[in-house]
Amino acid sequence: MKYILLVGIFLLKAHLNAQTKKKITYDFSCLESSTTIWLADWEKEIISTLGVEATFTEEINVGLQVLDECKKEYTFISSGAEIDLLRGILNKLKLKIQKPRGFTYQIYYIDDPMVNAFTAGGKIFFTKGMYKFCKDKHEMAAILAHEIAHNELGHIRDNIAKSKTYDKYIGKHFGKFSVFVANILTLSFNQKNEAHCDMWGVDLARNTGYQTCQTISLWKRMQAKEGKENQSITSLLNTHPYSGRRADCVKNHLKTNYAIQCNE
């Protein structure tokens, strides 16, 4: 009997280890166009071939610049139940980041009705409009985890490297054209990054103990809202110009990796 129990415990442990070590896969077939994925990969390849890199310090500095710009335009809310709730969620999430890159995550709560969140250099900006748009802490966790993902997956670093590449190889000859090109490329390529952050964010929120099926209805509501009004923010790092088919991406991701079937 003792041995059967021991074998049972061993098998259970092996099963749990296999579950925790199972490699998470990210499927981008949920996106509207495979061309988008191809272009994103192609551009990343070109930039890495040209060898222009961005440093961690540059990422931090971009975060500081965004903070300066926001301070000029917006008022921050630094105390109260709402910012406390956001800080609490962020603190829980950041403890569960696997192989963290070393950012000191901080939240900045902007007193503005616009529904938005954006990030750079570990600084996460979250509007009052976004707070009201979220139905509960699980949805807030999804947004915050998504913003953490942009930092951990190196999207801001890649954008800086991209900007430096265009300055170096095109800027001198074409001046403003390089900025124009970079903007166009950013617009068309961001979809893959956004979908990646949605799925990576769901992994983080789930590992932290938040419910993740909520994310699907969140992105669906966001999509419906974006269809009705033109979302614009004057920040240079507006990271959410599309909802696209992100709800489908998350649904597929939860089903494939965790066998979770969301009834959305």
Ligand SMILES: [Zn+2]
């Ligand atoms: Zn984003």
